Amino acid sequence: MTVPVLPDIRTVPHAPDTAHSVVARSAELAEIGRCTADRMGALLVGTPGVGKSSLLEAALEQAGRAGARIVRGEHLGERIPAAVRRSRGRLVIGIDDVHLAERAVWGAAHRLAHQGEALLIATAETGAALPEGVRRLLAGRRMRRLGVAALDRSGTAGLLAARLGGPVGVDTTERFWGLSGGNALLLRELTDHARAEGTLRRTDGTWHWPGLSGPPGDGPADLVDLLLSDLTPEERELAGMLALAGTLEAGLDVVARLGEAAESLQRRGILTAETSGYRLSLRLDPPLYGAVLAARLPELTARRLRLRIAEAIGATGARRPHDAVRIVRVTAGTGRQPDAELRAAAATGALHAEDFALAESLCASLSRSAVPGPAAHEAVMMLGAALAGQRRYIEAEACFARPAQRGEVVRRRALNLALGLGRPAEAEAVAGADRGVRALVRLFKDRVPEALRLAERAAAETGGAGDSGDTRPLLALLRYVSGDGRGALAVLPRPSSSRSGDSGSRNGNSGSRNGDSGVDAAFLGGWITRATSGPTAVGPAVDRLRADGGPRALAHADLLEAQLLRETGRQTRAAALSRRAAAYHGPADWLTTRAWRIALLAGAVAESDDAREAASLLREARAAERAEPGHPLMADAVALEAARVTACLGDRAGAAREALETAGRALRAGRRSQGLTALHMAARAGAAGRALALWRTHASPETVCAPVDVVRLRHIRALARRDGSALDDVSHAYEELGLLPLAAEASAQAAGAHRSADGPRAARAARGRGEALAARCETGVPAWAAPPWDEPRTHHELTAREQEVASLAGARLSNQEIADRLVLSVRTVENHLYRAYAKLGVTSRAELAVRPVAGAGRTG
DSSP, rough: OOOOOOOGGSSOOOTHHHHTTTTHHHHHEEEEEEETTTTEEEEEEOOOTTSSSHHHHHHHHHEEEEETTEEEEGGGGSSOOOOHHHSSOOOOEEEEEGGGGGGGHHHHHHHHHTTTOOEEEEEEEETTOOHHHHHHHHTTTTTEEEEEOOHHHHHHHHHHHHHHSSOOHHHHHHHHHHHTTTTTTHHHHHHHHHHTTSSSSTTTEEEEOOOSSSSOHHHHHHHHHHEEEEETTHHHHHHHHHHHHHHTTTTSHHHTTTTTHHHHHHHTSEEEEEEEEEEEEEESHHHHHHHHHHHHHHHHHHHHHHHHHHHHHHHTTOOOHHHHHHHHHHHTTTOOOHHHHHHHHHHHHHHHTOOOHHHHHHHHHHOOOOOOOHHHHHHHHHHHHHHTTOHHHHHHHOOOOOOSSHHHHHHHHHHIIIIOOOOHHHHHHHHHHOHHHHHHHHHTTOOHHHHHHHHHHHHHHHTTTTTEEEEEEHHHHHHHHOOOHHHHHHOOOOOOSOHHHHHHHOOTTTTTTHHHHHHHHHHHHHHHHHHHOOOGGGGGHHHHHHOOOOOOHHHHHHHHHHHHHHHHOOHHHHHHHHHHHHOOOOOOOOOOOOOHHHHHHHHHHTTOOOOOEEEEEEHHHHHHHSSSOOOHHHHHHHHHHHHHHHHHHTHHHHHHEEEEEEEEHHTTTHHHHHHHHHHHIIIIIIIHHHHHHHHHHHHOOOOOOOOOHHHHHHHHHHHHHHHHHHHHHHHHHEEEEEETHHHHHHHHHHHHHHHHHTTTHHHHHHHHHHHHHHTSSSOOOOOOOOTTTSSOOOOOOTOOHHHHHHHHHHHHHHHHHHHHHOOOHHHHHHHHHHHHHHHHOOOSSSHHHHGGGGSSSSOO
């Protein structure tokens, strides 16, 4: 028999998408590497299209680079050279879809793995029946089962950027992720379809896609048909109803009758069950399944299913606005017209769910049919909110100007004029004698002391709840911005005792004064608590926002929780939540702006050591800022995150300069809290002396009373004085507040101060404490926050690692070769190269080859 030539995995070309598909799989690859190091195989289990095959290819390549010989499953029927078999663990067998493999294949793999002559790395679908030999290897600990989940938002962003060859807009990433659920195969089909039809375009270096403009194209639709081709009639019936309704409760009669089908779909990863309060809701996953099924349902079948769903929901009483919205949606096109009461409830629910197109249609109908009076006034105001939600601010202004100018409509109109149309002078004229609305407009004009006085008087006169809405959230923000964090928290209303999302649905629509105020108060309460007392007490505010269930409330919850995670050292999860918050595209909001949300994502990504993407996101934030009316408080919040990204790119001097400029603007406007935050950033970047001088110029010691602000000011002073003992105390104070990354950073700075003061014992103790604290965080102490009494590097100086990477790149090694030599991930190599290029002012490896990289600057 002819001896087969075992392919050298290092020379076998991948399928075209393999490299792209494993961009975000470094954790899985590392786990497989640990398995092989422990002489164990790995079974990669996941749903179809999730990327198991690409991960298998990458794992085999990884094993090949480590010196193993690779045998594919199709070669197991042939004779394997004895020399390879005697290598004892250096033989790795790869089998894709092992649950479909022939008995001879998995039998031979089991025999070799059981005898210790080989390791088996294989893939299998979730819920598939595994061959007996594979089950034996798992039970005998010769093999470990590893789940391969769909890509999260960060992974999707990385895959899209790699596949498209450039940064992808935040909205675009969210649209692709929202349809595909992170399924790599569906992502490929969707991007190919979008590029083919010309809707995925590159503008100013960034890829943008508006989403599906109609039914999914043939490529994605045919793939979904293939993946769902073996559904039983009962499974297809349930999947069709979910495709039309979006979500359905498991307790609904039409769903309960198909319980076995639901269980089967869940086992196969086609259906997801989610608990909310006492309800168990079912939906198709990924959502593209629903889009394809709904588009391809026969018309009569769709009509029959729509009516069944509407009747089932109606039989429960349809007590929630969410129920009314679903009934109106599913009955569309069936010829049945909901009554006026149901349409009114659906309009309220649609505004809360920010389905502004549906809300516009319903509110327009209600406003035409309502008799003059309060009902007509409310319908017109809700119509204006629906128009503003679609960023049709001119039409919204015409709508708000129609009813009598009183109460909540004044506030809505002023917000629309100031934030939607960028006309604050007109907004203030509309406000008239309403001090609460005038205070809000003065905030947009950056006249904070005047705004605070007006808000104080408005709250005193009305008890907080005036005709134009609750002024207490605005008063709380102004007090906090002015430096009075405790006073801000004291004025906020007590949280509601309701724990159910249903109450939020009844009270929390976008046209409702109470709903908006509740979200504002919950967000501000959590944000101010975090900023003044530390992140440990923020959880209840996040829970209240998530219970509301509306998109705006959820975006605010994501912002708040992401900031909590950043400050406690959990940057990976923080970046994921920040992506979702950044993708929120609701109407103009006085509490946040789109530019700030994207900038917060840029800061979180920079802290996760992906400086290249952070720089791209910061450019996107600046573009969003140019498209929005001026909001100085938010503009300087963006500038602070920009300084953070600049620091993470290695330019400490530039970061300090940006932070000091931001601090100066904030302090001159009376925004002391923001000013102190900016000065703290500047001090950490090496400008502590100048930061302290600027604070003394604009603020008095009694200005600071909140615990976090007190410690920040102590940190600035300790850095300015190079006081190691004071920095030790600051580190302990940060730890007590739950701010672990800052605690680790202060200890590292204390070690440097003690060392420069000839205190080796204290330096060793501070260094050990700092290392222990850093180990409790996902990322260590940032390089830019090194002891500032070492002169800050200029942007031309490279760290030691950047010098290594740049030197190897100049020698024409590929990123993969550099990663292998330095034991780094390819993404980390790319980040170091990106920073080195920026510092050295070069754009290619050819320029590095003639640049004296090794002598570019001090090591870090």
